Amino acid sequence: MNELLNNILFLPEQASTFAERVDNLHYFVVGVTMLMSFAVGTAAVFFFFRYRRRKPNQTTEYVVPSVKTEFLFVSLPLLFFLTWFVIGFRDFVFFATPPKDAMDVYVMGKQWMWKFSYPEGPNGVNVLHVPANRPVRLLITSRDVIHSFFVPAFRVKMDAVPGRYTQAWFEATKPGTYQILCTEYCGLSHSKMWGEVVVLSPEAWDEWVKEQRRGSLQNRQDALADLTLAPHPARMAEQGQRVAAEVGCFKCHTVNGEPHIGPTFLGLYGRTETLDNGQSVRVDEAWITQSMMDPGAHLVSGFPNVMPTFQGKLTGPQTAAIVEYIKTLRTPDIRTGDSSQGPVYEPIQ
Amino acid sequence: MSPSSSIAAEPGAVPAPDEHHEHHPSYLTDGTTVKSWLLTLDHKRIGVMYLIWVLLFFLIGGIYALIVRLELLTPGPTIIDAMTYNRAFTMHGVVMIFLFMIPAIPGAFGNFMLPLMLGAKDVAFPKLNLTSLYLLLGGAAIAIWGMINGGMDTGWTFYTPYSTHTTTTVAPILFGAFIIGFSSIATGLNFIVTTHTMRAPGITWFKLPLFVWAMYATACIQVLATPVLGLVLLLVVGEHLFHFGIFDPALGGDPVLFQHLFWFYSHPAVYIMVLPAFGVMSEVVAAFSRKNIFGYRAVAFSSLGIAFVGFFAWGHHMFVSGQSTFNAGVFAVLTMLVGVFTAIKVFNWVGTVYKGAVDFKTPFAYFCGFLYFTVFGGMTGVAFATASLDVPWHDTYFVVAHFHFIMVGATIMAFMAALHYWFPKMFGKMYHEGWGLVSAALIILGFNATFIPQFLLGNAGMPRRYYEYPERYQTLNVASTAGASLLAFGFLISAIYLTYALVYGRRAASNPWRSRGYEWLTESPPPTHNFVGPQPTYSEEPHFYVDPKKAEVPDAV
Numbered sequence: 001m002n003e004l005l006n007n008i009l010f011l012p013e014q015a016s017t018f019a020e021r022v023d024n025l026h027y028f029v030v031g032v033t034m035l036m037s038f039a040v041g042t043a044a045v046f047f048f049f050r051y052r053r054r055k056p057n058q059t060t061e062y063v064v065p066s067v068k069t070e071f072l073f074v075s076l077p078l079l080f081f082l083t084w085f086v087i088g089f090r091d092f093v094f095f096a097t098p099p100k101d102a103m104d105v106y107v108m109g110k111q112w113m114w115k116f117s118y119p120e121g122p123n124g125v126n127v128l129h130v131p132a133n134r135p136v137r138l139l140i141t142s143r144d145v146i147h148s149f150f151v152p153a154f155r156v157k158m159d160a161v162p163g164r165y166t167q168a169w170f171e172a173t174k175p176g177t178y179q180i181l182c183t184e185y186c187g188l189s190h191s192k193m194w195g196e197v198v199v200l201s202p203e204a205w206d207e208w209v210k211e212q213r214r215g216s217l218q219n220r221q222d223a224l225a226d227l228t229l230a231p232h233p234a235r236m237a238e239q240g241q242r243v244a245a246e247v248g249c250f251k252c253h254t255v256n257g258e259p260h261i262g263p264t265f266l267g268l269y270g271r272t273e274t275l276d277n278g279q280s281v282r283v284d285e286a287w288i289t290q291s292m293m294d295p296g297a298h299l300v301s302g303f304p305n306v307m308p309t310f311q312g313k314l315t316g317p318q319t320a321a322i323v324e325y326i327k328t329l330r331t332p333d334i335r336t337g338d339s340s341q342g343p344v345y346e347p348i349q
Numbered sequence: 350m351s352p353s354s355s356i357a358a359e360p361g362a363v364p365a366p367d368e369h370h371e372h373h374p375s376y377l378t379d380g381t382t383v384k385s386w387l388l389t390l391d392h393k394r395i396g397v398m399y400l401i402w403v404l405l406f407f408l409i410g411g412i413y414a415l416i417v418r419l420e421l422l423t424p425g426p427t428i429i430d431a432m433t434y435n436r437a438f439t440m441h442g443v444v445m446i447f448l449f450m451i452p453a454i455p456g457a458f459g460n461f462m463l464p465l466m467l468g469a470k471d472v473a474f475p476k477l478n479l480t481s482l483y484l485l486l487g488g489a490a491i492a493i494w495g496m497i498n499g500g501m502d503t504g505w506t507f508y509t510p511y512s513t514h515t516t517t518t519v520a521p522i523l524f525g526a527f528i529i530g531f532s533s534i535a536t537g538l539n540f541i542v543t544t545h546t547m548r549a550p551g552i553t554w555f556k557l558p559l560f561v562w563a564m565y566a567t568a569c570i571q572v573l574a575t576p577v578l579g580l581v582l583l584l585v586v587g588e589h590l591f592h593f594g595i596f597d598p599a600l601g602g603d604p605v606l607f608q609h610l611f612w613f614y615s616h617p618a619v620y621i622m623v624l625p626a627f628g629v630m631s632e633v634v635a636a637f638s639r640k641n642i643f644g645y646r647a648v649a650f651s652s653l654g655i656a657f658v659g660f661f662a663w664g665h666h667m668f669v670s671g672q673s674t675f676n677a678g679v680f681a682v683l684t685m686l687v688g689v690f691t692a693i694k695v696f697n698w699v700g701t702v703y704k705g706a707v708d709f710k711t712p713f714a715y716f717c718g719f720l721y722f723t724v725f726g727g728m729t730g731v732a733f734a735t736a737s738l739d740v741p742w743h744d745t746y747f748v749v750a751h752f753h754f755i756m757v758g759a760t761i762m763a764f765m766a767a768l769h770y771w772f773p774k775m776f777g778k779m780y781h782e783g784w785g786l787v788s789a790a791l792i793i794l795g796f797n798a799t800f801i802p803q804f805l806l807g808n809a810g811m812p813r814r815y816y817e818y819p820e821r822y823q824t825l826n827v828a829s830t831a832g833a834s835l836l837a838f839g840f841l842i843s844a845i846y847l848t849y850a851l852v853y854g855r856r857a858a859s860n861p862w863r864s865r866g867y868e869w870l871t872e873s874p875p876p877t878h879n880f881v882g883p884q885p886t887y888s889e890e891p892h893f894y895v896d897p898k899k900a901e902v903p904d905a906v
């Protein structure tokens with residue numbers, strides 16, 4: 001039954017506890033709307049035919065509604081609307097009140113990606129792993145402009161507002177992968193600010209957490225504060241990472257393997273790229289350096305020529321550090337580390 | 350009773366003016382130089398100039414709309430790049446809202462009809478009236494200059510901090526909108542004063558045509574809410590240029606404050622757009638069913654009611670912006686009240702047809718479309734206001750479909766109905782009825798075909814303002830674009846036969862609809878000072894179609 005209604009109404013699958021509640025009210029509201037429109041429509045159509053003009057000069061009776069009629073006109077819709085409100089507000093309170101035992105995840109929107117960090121665990125970009133059947137509370141903020149975190153299958157949405165935290169929660173009901181979309185207009189690539197929630201069964205979740213613990217710190221993008229924790233040889237790479245963040249490389253390049261506005265940095269070093277002109281070239285230190293200084297010189301096929309030059313903006317050592325940093329990026333996209341600081345708010349320059 | 354108004358004296362007959370023997374030049378022929386039009390203080394000529402300009406703006410906004418819809422034909426890039434797309438939907442919104450929807454009915458038909466309906470020779474401040482036209486055009490010129498020189502990519506809602514950071518040219522466009530706001534305030538003030546002071550003897554408050562009631566309620570909103578918009582637009586411009594730090598948290602500001610201020614204007618503003626539409630429709634339904642309005646007072650007061658609660662509903666735009674749960678509840682209930690007031694109107698319009706004498710002409714066809722758009726658009730509004738449903742729907746295509754149904758659908762229906770109903774009054778010509786009906790049918794069909802798929806897209810979760818979208822949304826987008834072409838085609842037909850009628854149309858009778866609206870008490874087109882000879886007397890309420898021999902005096906409503 002729900003399946004059928006959902007197909008008629010084009011609703012996505014229901015993958016959270018909230019989705020079911022919302023949909024039930026949705027069916028009711030659509031039903032009442034159709035019914036009321038149908039009633040008004042039929043009455044109107046009936047009157048058009050029953051009372052069509054028979055001669056051009058026809059006069060009419062003077063009809064005014066009785067108090068009873070007017071009362072009905074007010075109370076009937078009010079009754080329906082208040083019913084909707086009561087159910088809707090009860091569900092809204094449910095949505096706005098995360099259970100006490102919910103697991104926390106920090107979410108930060110940033111033009112144009114989603115970053116996730118777990119208080120006790122890994123960070124990630126654009127991919128959020130959560131266990132099924134366990135409430136997850138999202139603490140959401142933004143680093144630049146307003147974004148809005150939306151998972152249609154969960155029916156959950158919350159704005160990511162710079163300078164403040166908002167919260168939302170959900171309890172996913174089935175393992176699977178669900179799309180995250182940004183629903184608050186946030187600039188050029190608003191419509192590409194996608195991510196996914198990977199819902200894992202409890203066993204898969206434990207496995208995943210263990211896996212993360214084995215990972216290394218070296219390519220964490222956020223943890224600028226705890227450089228001291230970094231393994232010694234990675235020092236230069238860490239600096240490179242910080243510089244890359246400061247000058248804005250991550251606005252267009254991800255480190256999780258997903259191409260964004262530009263190619264991802266993950267696995268870039270040593271990769272063979274196909275150029276716009278059909279040539280293919282192996283990426284080395286010289287390539288990376290030239291890409292920073294003269295981005296138009298060799299365009300990787302499939303990407304727009306939008307990167308600004310960093311000639312004169314980066315010193316020699318900074319350039320080298322970034323190259324070193326990119327050389328370290330060879331692990332899978334989700335990395336582990338100590339507690340993150342949570343999303344930080346930083347002004348965009 | 351002894352009816353003394355010229356209409357009631359001869360039931361069903363075309364009223365007196367046609368039988369006048371001397372010929373009075375109409376306002377159209379009284380001076381034909383360009384200067385006599387551009388510097389005129391005649392409310393009718395000002396109304397006609399408004400009409401020409403808003404039609405032009407409608408065309409510009411419509412072209413942007415088609416560009417946007419064409420781009421959405423395929424999931425990836427189709428005809429333009431992302432930046433151009435973002436500018437296109439912003440300009441579509443800005444032009445349609447500030448240059449078409451808000452000024453259209455008050456500017457063109459309000460100006461023309463209000464004094465006629467009040468038995469007045471002109472509005473209270475004719476010079477201010479001309480000034481407000483030129484303020485609109487000046488603001489439009491500045492905004493359009495900005496669009497050509499760079500354009501803006503914020504969406505018509507200008508949400509901060511995006512709007513204070515974007516590198517596109519925000520300043521001239523917002524400044525243009527600021528000036529347009531003054532035009533709106535001036536028109537509103539003029540209408541309020543005119544309604545209070547210039548009613549002809551006999552026109553009491555409860556004998557005002559419902560169009561006047563609607564214009565009056567609209568004017569109150571314009572005067573009270575527009576200054577807030579002006580203020581907030583200036584603050585955004587200031588923040589963009591000089592980094593004030595009012596809305597940008599990086600500078601210590603509050604981005605949600607902008608939303609409060611913006612919606613405090615813009616939510617009532619949607620009623621600036623639809624209340625005039627409601628007013629037009631009250632006239633049209635009465636005229637074409639030849640019936641007094643069922644529940645006149647309820648309809649009149651519900652306009653004021655909507656204007657009033659319209660000020661307390663803005664928070665429903667912020668259910669998922671982190672406002673408190675309690676706030677959400679309060680705004681949800683207050684928003685419902687708007688729905689209730691609208692429902693009162695809808696029921697009373699349907700009641701007006703009851704025991705009427707329906708003549709299914711083009712304006713009445715638009716009334717039918719209007720009824721349907723209002724019911725459906727209004728109900729989806731209430732659905733939004735039920736808080737929990739807003740969570741998945743907010744900022745998706747469902748919102749786009751909702752406000753196009755109620756705001757655009759209802760307003761366009763009323764605008765077209767007004768254009769056809771008052772065309773003979775304004776220009777003294779008749780258009781081709783058959784083409785009128787064909788075009789109305791196409792427009793209504795096209796509208797549905799465009800926006801019903803968008804409701805479904807919203808259900809499926811497609812966010813608004815998307816240049817690219819996941820492939821699963823394509824079918825519905827193609828349907829919507831196809832609908833938009835049908836809609837455009839419908840308007841094209843209207844444009845053709847109306848232009849043709851202006852030039853070659855058959856001379857219209859003075860009152861071709863045999864309407865008993867007050868504005869028909871003078872000739873069509875009216876003479877320069879609105880009435881020749883003694884002023885008509887107003888002893889009946891407007892749209893009193895009772896046979897005087899059988900009439901009982903309506904004592905109470």
Ligand code: HEM
Nearest residue numbers: 619623665684685688727730731733734743744752755756
């Ligand atoms: C009467 C004419 C109406 C007009 C012209 C109108 C117009 C609009 C517009 C333009 C928006 C979109 C705002 C945006 O860009 O975010 C909107 C949203 C909304 N409207 Fe209406 N509306 C009308 C009636 C109603 C009614 C009767 C209700 C409820 C009783 C309602 C409830 C809402 C709600 C709750 C939203 C917010 C949806 C969201 O953004 O999540 N509206 N309306």
Ligand SMILES: [Cu+2]
Nearest residue numbers: 147182186193
């Ligand atoms: Cu975003």
